[in-house]
Amino acid sequence: MVAGCTAKPVPDPARDRHVSAGGFRLVAFDSCAEALQQLKTAAKAYVGPWGFGPNGRSNFGWAEEAGAMRANAASGPSVAVPPGAAPKAADSGYSGTNTHEAGVDEPDLVKTDGRRIVTVNHGKLYVIDPATRRLTGELNLTPGAEEFGGAADSLLLQGDRALVLLRQGWAGIAKPAVPEGGRPVPADGGSVPPDDDIAGPRLIMVDLSGPPKIVDEYRIDGNLVDARQVGTTVRVVIRSSPRLNFPDRQRATDEQRTAANREIIDNATADDWLPRYEVTSGGRTSTGRVGCERVSRPASYSGTSLLTVLSFDLGAATLGAGDPVTVLADGDTVYSNGPRLYVANDQRWRVLPMLTARNAAPDPKDETTEIYQFDTSGPGAPRYVAAASVPGWLINQYAMSEWDGHLRVATTSGRTWGPKPASTSSVYALRADGTTLTQVGKVTGLGKGERIHAVRFVGATGYVVTFRQTDPLYTLDLRDPTAPKVSGELKINGYSAYLHPAGEGRLLGVGQEASDQGRVQGTQLSLFDVSDPAKPTRIARYHVKQGHSEAEFDPHAFLYWPAERLVVVPLTVYGTGAVSRPGAVNDRNVAGRPGLPSNVALALRVDDDGFTEVGTVDHAQGTGRPGELAQIRRSLVVDGVLWTVSDAGLKATSLATMKTLGWLRTI
Secondary structure, eight states: OOTTOOOOOOOOGGGGSOOTTSBOOOEEOSOHHHHHHHHHHHHHHHOBTBBSSGGGBOOHHHHHHHHHHHHHHOOOOOOSSOOSSOHHHHHTTBOOOOOSSTTOBOOBSEEEOSSOEEEEETTEEEEEETTTTEEEEEEEOSTTGGGGOGGGOEEEEETTEEEEEEOOSSTTOOOOEEETTSOOOOTTOOOOOOTTSOOSOEEEEEEOSSSOEEEEEEEESSEEEEEEEETTEEEEEEEEOOOOOEEEOTTSOHHHHHHHHHHHHHTOOGGGTSOEEEEEETTEEEEEEOOGGGEEEOSSOOSSOEEEEEEEETTSSSOTTOOOEEESSOOOEEEEOSSEEEEEEEOHHHHHHHHHHHTOOOOGGGSEEEEEEEEOOSSSSOEEEEEEEEESBOSSGGGEEEETTEEEEEEEEEEOSSSSOEEEEEEEEEEEETTEEEEEEEEEEESTTOEEEEEEEETTEEEEEEESSEEEEEEEEOSSTTSOEEEEEEEEESEEEEEEEOSTTEEEEEEEEEOTTOOEEEEEEEEEEOSSTTSOEEEEEEEEETEEOGGGTOGGGOEEEGGGTEEEEEEEEOTTOOBSBTTHHHHHHOTTOTTOOEEEEEEEEEETTEEEEEEEEEBTTTSOSTTOOBOEEEEEEETTEEEEEESSEEEEEETTTOOEEEEEEOO
């Protein structure tokens, strides 16, 4: 049990239930004993013969597969202000990470402040001087990081400090089924950490004032969901599960297994549920655990997932304990406008495999997205403000946007799979009313039989793309949150998976072209005229046959440089795909190896007449394997130089001439 828990009055149970407007309140536990008892009760009701997880099964591979499913089920984001670097970055001659909201930074594999470029790759951090185009620092953050898939690593940058977020090890996963008398065996056949190890991500503060060096390290049980940074303050969202071993009793019946698993839960302690953390600073390591006085619960919960928000000040000398705040809930989508942070949770990944296999429609109770709102206006720990429940599933964080005190949420409900889909999409307007987010308005019936592929909110206007065979681009008038309405609609083949404001009355789209039957045919960039919301039109398009771009599902891969109206996207092109002319990309790299995909960064200039190709950049010299191009992941601009980033290295290219200025290898 946790010492020193602060008792809080138990609210009226009636107020814990879902309220008519779709909101529900979060309440704190009365005591640590109450917290443990309610956790056990909820977990026992949920556990199956094989533990927790889809179909009642629990293993180390489940949580990561679920996270990947959530990521792959949704494509492309949207925004309330033109993203990219904060306005100061654009004025200073360098681009930042393409983000949802200006002034709210998001972790990514590369960052720049104009003075330096910092990137992480397979557990190593590299510092580049863009003026001299030289590698000025290198730091091995963790030996053997390649074993854990370092490509998922990311960082945030503030002054001479970088916070590196390593998705490493056994993040946020309930312990696997254990052969009787044996140790857990993960699904991927890898090693299993000892029971007393912190099983989750590592947050590493690095000092960049000289040769890069580690200042602090923070580890916590769980899985890294996402993070946001405003000024020097970083909020990190962690998802975790109870650390329980459910033996694999192969000769027992399902009823016997379930009964045995419930007995394991009965014997569990608070230590098995609450996340542990470890801080290493100045060569000394201290440990702690989230206290139950910091845990709140919604009206309904399974006891199998906990959501923790950590707060760190990159301007401080050390990271500290992270000031954790925890909710008994799951969460997979994070949105922040600065003063407020939202974490959304839907259960699609729990039910989708079973539903699609049977071509069955989802139960409405499984089609609910819960949203938790935190006040992050101050430098300290966030404060719970309100919570809500809305029908349907989100595509990603861009399906949420706060404007003028209202949260707008776009969701899709119904069966989107099978030969006869029965789905529809909606936009809800919510406003905080005490401890609930109350629905004040909605517009429904968007894209019947289709699902949302992209959302963008720009002030009082919303843009929603749905798709099955054609692409309806809806414009929404959200000036009156109590009466949102559709302003206009444009139907074209294909779809946009990401939408980006490109000046007054202009909207860029990145997605896929498609045939009349809805079969995708390669990457497509579209320029829309949305100056008249009642009559949106497409001015121009640029099509790359058999192409795919990471920007279609990760907006961090998209670069728009307003100073030169330049768009840069990474492309992977297969077969006879073309940029500029048939086979142009493949002709440069196949080198006698037909069918090898081409990997380039495509640069286009945008004007009112459409797209003009500026050129392409490849990383042919990066892999060391003849005829193979390294896959470019990111692009950024610093003082007239286009920098492209791949797992192999960084290339500097002149924006004026598109000639190579330098190459830095990072593998």
